[in-house]
Amino acid sequence: MDTSINAYNIHYKILNEKIKILIREGYEEITVQGVCGQRYIGGGLQSKKVKIILYGVPGNDLAVFMDGPEIVVMGNAQDGVGNTMNSGRIVIHGNAGDIVGHSMRGGEIFVKGDVGYRVGIHMKEYRDMYPVMVIGGSARNFLGEYMAGGMIILLGMTERKYVGNYIGTGMHGGVIYIRESLLRSASLGKEVNIFMADTSDMDKIRPYLRRFASYYGFTENKVLKGQFYKIIPITSRPYGKIYTY
Amino acid sequence: MAKAKNITEFIIERDERRCIKCQACVRVCASDVHSYDDESQELLSDNSRCVGCHFCEDICPTGALTIKRNPSATKDNAHWTRDYIYRIVKQSTTGGILLTGMGNDKQYKNYFEHMVLNAAQVTNPSIDPLREPMELRTFIGRRPDRIRYEKIKENKYILKESISNLLHLEIPVMFSAMSFGSISLNACKSLAKAAFLSGTYWNTGEGGMHRNLYPYAERAIVQIASGRFGVNTEYLERAAAVEIKIGQGAKPGIGGHLPGEKVSEEISLTRMIPEGTDAISPAPHHDIYSIEDLRQLIFAIKEVTSYKKPVGVKIAAVHNVAPIASGIVRAGADFVTIDGIRGGTGAAPLVIRDNVGIPIELAVAVVDQRLRDEGIRNQASIIAAGGFKTSADIVKAIALGADVVYIGSAALIALGCHLCQKCYTGKCNWGIATQDSYLTKRLNPDIGAERLCNLLKAWALEIKEMLGGMGINAIESLRGNREQLRGIDLTETELKLLGIKYAGEAW
Numbered sequence: 118m119d120t121s122i123n124a125y126n127i128h129y130k131i132l133n134e135k136i137k138i139l140i141r142e143g144y145e146e147i148t149v150q151g152v153c154g155q156r157y158i159g160g161g162l163q164s165k166k167v168k169i170i171l172y173g174v175p176g177n178d179l180a181v182f183m184d185g186p187e188i189v190v191m192g193n194a195q196d197g198v199g200n201t202m203n204s205g206r207i208v209i210h211g212n213a214g215d216i217v218g219h220s221m222r223g224g225e226i227f228v229k230g231d232v233g234y235r236v237g238i239h240m241k242e243y244r245d246m247y248p249v250m251v252i253g254g255s256a257r258n259f260l261g262e263y264m265a266g267g268m269i270i271l272l273g274m275t276e277r278k279y280v281g282n283y284i285g286t287g288m289h290g291g292v293i294y295i296r297e298s299l300l301r302s303a304s305l306g307k308e309v310n311i312f313m314a315d316t317s318d319m320d321k322i323r324p325y326l327r328r329f330a331s332y333y334g335f336t337e338n339k340v341l342k343g344q345f346y347k348i349i350p351i352t353s354r355p356y357g358k359i360y361t362y
Numbered sequence: 363m364a365k366a367k368n369i370t371e372f373i374i375e376r377d378e379r380r381c382i383k384c385q386a387c388v389r390v391c392a393s394d395v396h397s398y399d400d401e402s403q404e405l406l407s408d409n410s411r412c413v414g415c416h417f418c419e420d421i422c423p424t425g426a427l428t429i430k431r432n433p434s435a436t437k438d439n440a441h442w443t444r445d446y447i448y449r450i451v452k453q454s455t456t457g458g459i460l461l462t463g464m465g466n467d468k469q470y471k472n473y474f475e476h477m478v479l480n481a482a483q484v485t486n487p488s489i490d491p492l493r494e495p496m497e498l499r500t501f502i503g504r505r506p507d508r509i510r511y512e513k514i515k516e517n518k519y520i521l522k523e524s525i526s527n528l529l530h531l532e533i534p535v536m537f538s539a540m541s542f543g544s545i546s547l548n549a550c551k552s553l554a555k556a557a558f559l560s561g562t563y564w565n566t567g568e569g570g571m572h573r574n575l576y577p578y579a580e581r582a583i584v585q586i587a588s589g590r591f592g593v594n595t596e597y598l599e600r601a602a603a604v605e606i607k608i609g610q611g612a613k614p615g616i617g618g619h620l621p622g623e624k625v626s627e628e629i630s631l632t633r634m635i636p637e638g639t640d641a642i643s644p645a646p647h648h649d650i651y652s653i654e655d656l657r658q659l660i661f662a663i664k665e666v667t668s669y670k671k672p673v674g675v676k677i678a679a680v681h682n683v684a685p686i687a688s689g690i691v692r693a694g695a696d697f698v699t700i701d702g703i704r705g706g707t708g709a710a711p712l713v714i715r716d717n718v719g720i721p722i723e724l725a726v727a728v729v730d731q732r733l734r735d736e737g738i739r740n741q742a743s744i745i746a747a748g749g750f751k752t753s754a755d756i757v758k759a760i761a762l763g764a765d766v767v768y769i770g771s772a773a774l775i776a777l778g779c780h781l782c783q784k785c786y787t788g789k790c791n792w793g794i795a796t797q798d799s800y801l802t803k804r805l806n807p808d809i810g811a812e813r814l815c816n817l818l819k820a821w822a823l824e825i826k827e828m829l830g831g832m833g834i835n836a837i838e839s840l841r842g843n844r845e846q847l848r849g850i851d852l853t854e855t856e857l858k859l860l861g862i863k864y865a866g867e868a869w
């Protein structure tokens with residue numbers, strides 16, 4: 118069952134309650150028109166079958182603590198997308214703000230355009246939960262800070278061929294892939310090393326890149342072309358030796 | 363060259379006439395102090411390893427062991443004490459940050475010891491709590507600004523105000539945040555069960571909730587800290603209330619690292635991170651750089667828990683505590699937890715624990731005053747924490763303006779802890795701050811819970827006696843009732859900050 122509602126001029130509390138009620142009533146695809154800065158959309162939702170399509174710009178903490186649903190944003194998103202998310206998928210047809218995927222434990226986030234600061238901070242993985250973020254454009258400083266698990270892929274396909282400073286500062290798990298074209302601007306945090314991606318790396322990221330291409334109507338070639346580099350932590354214990362017992 | 367030897371703090375005295383060579387001490391000490399020499403058939407002790415936890419002394423069946431302070435002296439020097447000399451020896455060898463456990467052991471002025479309570483004499487009667495009802499029941503959460511009701515018929519009214527859900531305590535004392543990881547599951551279970559049986563609450567700390575503790579979840583306050591370990595929708599929904607941890611009295615302003623070697627299978631399951639990896643909690647929450655951001659997280663939690671649970675914020679007591687607390691209340695918190703400079707920890711850098719923060723007595727007084735001045739005291743409860751060691755401290759804190767008190771160290775002492783401050787080593791002989799199953803099975807959670815219940819029961823009786831003496835029959839009437847306190851040996855500034863008069867001054 119699908120349905121459509123309009124978020125114009127309503128408070129997030131009412132909008133989110135409406136969405137919850139529709140899900141309880143059995144709707145599996147909910148389109149929300151006129152979204153304008155409402156926070157926490159999809160927050161804490163636990164159904165695997167639900168898909169929410171948002172037109173407009175959702176507010177901060179989109180899909181915070183979300184566990185299962187798919188959210189498509191036809192527009193830009195703000196800060197904190199997928200904050201502490203457990204599972205599910207977010208597909209953004211635009212840019213996103215700071216700390217996308219903060220402490221995300223599982224699920225997928227696709228962003229067509231650019232993202233802000235500290236994206237992927239403290240992402241972690243656990244058992245069969247493996248968070249993945251694919252960013253079509255560039256990212257600002259501190260990408261993957263404190264990252265403990267999961268994967269970030271940065272494609273640099275927008276005009277701003279730029280990735281900020283201190284990539285992977287405090288990183289102690291997980292992996293970041295960036296395309297060669299971004300390399301010149303990349304300054305790494307002191308806890309990480311960079312290597313050329315090999316065939317096994319490409320096998321690992323290819324399925325995500327294919328999906329990225331299909332979500333946004335790119336050709337696979339365009340998304341896959343060029344050399345990729347991988348950034349991984351030097352040690353899983355960056356702060357293991359600073360104490361005396 | 364100076365050798366990096368751990369300071370020998372204690373000397374083990376073995377009374378040879380009593381010792382029956384049963385070797386119990388050899389088997390129990392996790393610091394491997396005692397050994398038995400087969401050849402000479404002698405029991406030996408390596409004093410330098412002893413941390414002074416008193417486990418062997420307590421367990422020795424003939425009472426042959428006495429742990430004494432090492433009298434070995436350096437030249438008397440009020441400035442360069444032996445402790446400071448040995449710290450430098452250790453650090454010049456290792457180049458590392460000194461770690462410690464439990465709360466600040468420095469001699470900062472203890473204001474509780476400089477405040478005395480009132481009692482009723484002649485002009486108002488005291489109350490005998492043994493014969494008359496005495497109310498310790500306390501609620502935590504947001505109170506409405508006013509109560510509106512409507513009369514629908516004779517003797518029948520309906521409430522028109524929406525009242526938020528409150529936590530309901532039979533005694534104004536709760537167990538403060540101690541995570542599974544910093545303490546053993548048996549210790550967690552003791553606390554959880556005791557809270558359940560005594561009608562109060564326990565706190566998961568920032569490491570998620572172990573599944574064996576689910577039966578006590580309705581009495582749990584769950585924490586969400588910067589690492590977001592173990593936090594998902596179910597975790598938030600399972601709890602009675604949620605506490606956002608910004609800071610902790612033992613280590614204000616810094617994060618935490620649970621080293622990978624302590625992340626066992628069970629801890630990995632609870633924290634939801636792979637086994638053996640470091641659990642790093644960054645110093646700040648990276649989605650909170652301002653009061654507005656804090657509000658955002660508070661309401662994110664309220665949204666996912668459908669506005670059914672109180673959401674609070676825990677901070678360390680620091681210089682700016684009053685304006686910060688005011689911001690927290692305005693951000694929508696239903697309770698503010700303030701942890702003072704004597705608050706405990708499983709592991710913290712020694713210099714931070716001993717030098718950062720302010721005493722809880724002053725913090726509670728200024729926060730309560732500030733919230734009253736701003737007319738928002740009703741919007742949130744104040745929970746005080748940090749070194750509460752007797753029921754009298756609790757009564758004084760409530761008179762200064764706290765609603766409830768958290769106890770951590772006191773609860774662990776009830777479970778056996780002797781404050782050796784070595785929690786960070788993971789070798790706690792009392793089975794508390796350790797994950798070693800050989801040690802944790804020494805702590806029986808049923809007996810532990812019983813001991814904690816006893817402590818709460820005893821303190822409840824004492825609190826009632828003190829209240830009755832003041833002629834007060836409900837703890838509610840003591841809250842912020844600073845006329846019941848008088849200061850001794852305090853300066854003008856201290857009296858002003860505490861908002862109390864000097865002993866001898868009448869009303």
Ligand code: SF4
Binds near residue numbers: 374396
């Ligand atoms: S560390 Fe504890 S158990 Fe071991 S010798 Fe010292 S007091 Fe006894």
Ligand code: SF4
Binds near residue numbers: 464783795
């Ligand atoms: S919990 Fe254990 S290790 Fe920590 S101070 Fe108490 S007895 Fe020592």
